[in-house]
Amino acid sequence: MRRIITFGTFDVFHVGHLRILERARQLGDYLLVGVSTDEMNFSKKQRFPIYSQDERMEIIRSIRFVDEVFLEESLELKRYYLQTYRADILVMGNDWLGKFDEFKDICEVHYLPRTPSISTTAVIEKIRLP
Numbered sequence: 743m744r745r746i747i748t749f750g751t752f753d754v755f756h757v758g759h760l761r762i763l764e765r766a767r768q769l770g771d772y773l774l775v776g777v778s779t780d781e782m783n784f785s786k787k788q789r790f791p792i793y794s795q796d797e798r799m800e801i802i803r804s805i806r807f808v809d810e811v812f813l814e815e816s817l818e819l820k821r822y823y824l825q826t827y828r829a830d831i832l833v834m835g836n837d838w839l840g841k842f843d844e845f846k847d848i849c850e851v852h853y854l855p856r857t858p859s860i861s862t863t864a865v866i867e868k869i870r871l872p
């Protein structure tokens with residue numbers, strides 16, 4: 743039984759998000775997803791996500807590749823989450839390449855290629871344009 747863990751905001755859910763969850767789940771048997779809190783986003787980006795943390799959690803929980811969802815309160819707690827949820831593999835998109843290598847002492851760390859040409863920002867821009 744291989745437990746996979748991944749983290750993200752997953753704001754304005756799109757197919758890039760879906761595909762990384764699907765590919766993460768294929769690496770093992772059980773997928774845990776840490777959804778970042780509204781506060782964590784505010785302190786990182788000085789703005790709140792479009793969808794609230796409760797809405798983002800509800801969407802992620804309903805995805806069939808996802809087995810369990812929890813709130814990620816801070817980037818600094820990553821080691822604590824990996825240990826608490828007994829993760830065998832940490833998966834992140836390759837925009838985070840190398841950033842989580844320090845956890846290779848307790849689990850495998852995989853960076854998967856991002857889906858090209860789609861992002862929450864691109865979706866917001868597209869809606870905003872007349």
Ligand code: C2G
Pocket residue numbers: 749750751752753758759762777778814817833834835836837838855856857858859860861
């Ligand atoms: N992603 C992807 N392809 C895209 C866009 C996003 O594969 N076109 C992936 C990202 O690489 C990430 C996941 O989808 O692994 C979630 O992306 P974000 O919501 O942008 O997550 P982020 O704000 O980077 O959260 O502890 C880490 C944080 O919670 C990271």
